[in-house]
Amino acid sequence: MDAIHFDALVRVWSAGSRRVLLRGLTASAFAGLLGSGGGEEAAAVQCIPPRRRCAKQRWPPPFCCPGSVCYHGFCRQRECGFNKSCRFRGQPCCGGICTNFAFDPYNCGGCGQVCDTGYCQNGVCGCPHDLQDCSGLCVDLDSDPDNCGGCRQFCTTGNCQGGRCGCDQDFDECAGVCVDLTSDPNNCGACGHVCSTGNCQESRCGCNQGLDECGGVCVDLETDPSHCGLCRHACHAGQKCEGGQCCQGFGQPCQTAADCCDSVTCINGSCHFN
Numbered sequence: 001m002d003a004i005h006f007d008a009l010v011r012v013w014s015a016g017s018r019r020v021l022l023r024g025l026t027a028s029a030f031a032g033l034l035g036s037g038g039g040e041e042a043a044a045v046q047c048i049p050p051r052r053r054c055a056k057q058r059w060p061p062p063f064c065c066p067g068s069v070c071y072h073g074f075c076r077q078r079e080c081g082f083n084k085s086c087r088f089r090g091q092p093c094c095g096g097i098c099t100n101f102a103f104d105p106y107n108c109g110g111c112g113q114v115c116d117t118g119y120c121q122n123g124v125c126g127c128p129h130d131l132q133d134c135s136g137l138c139v140d141l142d143s144d145p146d147n148c149g150g151c152r153q154f155c156t157t158g159n160c161q162g163g164r165c166g167c168d169q170d171f172d173e174c175a176g177v178c179v180d181l182t183s184d185p186n187n188c189g190a191c192g193h194v195c196s197t198g199n200c201q202e203s204r205c206g207c208n209q210g211l212d213e214c215g216g217v218c219v220d221l222e223t224d225p226s227h228c229g230l231c232r233h234a235c236h237a238g239q240k241c242e243g244g245q246c247c248q249g250f251g252q253p254c255q256t257a258a259d260c261c262d263s264v265t266c267i268n269g270s271c272h273f274n
């Protein structure tokens with residue numbers, strides 16, 4: 001045991017803390033065993049200084065340094081206990097820390113009385129003003145979509161305003177879902193109005209630029225052989241549609257070059273590649 005550990009244990013003994021002394025002796029002995037194997041192993045069991053994270057455990061080391069306690073995840077300098085009173089008269093001591101039963105969420109109304117909501121008022125667990133306790137959580141019933149207007153009142157729209165489920169501005173509710181009636185192809189202009197074209201623009205079914213609607217389907221009149229130049233104007237079998245005109249493809253009969261598509265030409269009564 002080095003001089004630093006020895007002095008710390010002497011201070012603990014003088015304070016009358018047998019439990020902490022025993023813990024320190026055990027940790028020091030364990031550190032001595034590991035220390036014989038190298039400096040890194042010995043450093044692993046050094047005590048945890050104040051304001052560092054800790055865990056409430058008795059084994060294995062490390063522990064909070066002598067004179068400190070592990071208080072809700074952090075080592076803190078012991079403030080009271082072992083014949084030592086709190087600074088202010090009548091202030092309660094819980095686990096070596098001076099507290100206030102009226103406002104301490106970890107000791108609300110008494111030592112160890114933890115508030116799940118994280119809020120303690122006048123020694124009673126609860127929630128701040130304008131918030132409601134729902135299953136141990138403080139929530140705003142005016143805006144919480146999981147507790148809208150009351151605990152466990154779930155909004156399928158995912159939006160709660162003024163304690164009522166609804167939708168953001170520019171959206172409307174359709175079957176419990178917020179949609180944009182100006183662009184939703186399944187709710188175009190009104191809930192349930194489905195666009196067969198799959199396209200909704202400014203609340204009206206239609207087609208994207210460059211396409212036209214033919215029988216509820218968006219087509220390209222420039223290239224569609226079933227709607228070449230006009231809706232339902234179909235080209236003959238073997239023909240193609242180019243520039244909105246039906247034309248003969250490769251290997252098809254022709255009389256003049258105008259009969260063939262642009263990629264082929266009329267040679268000896270048949271369309272061939274140039």
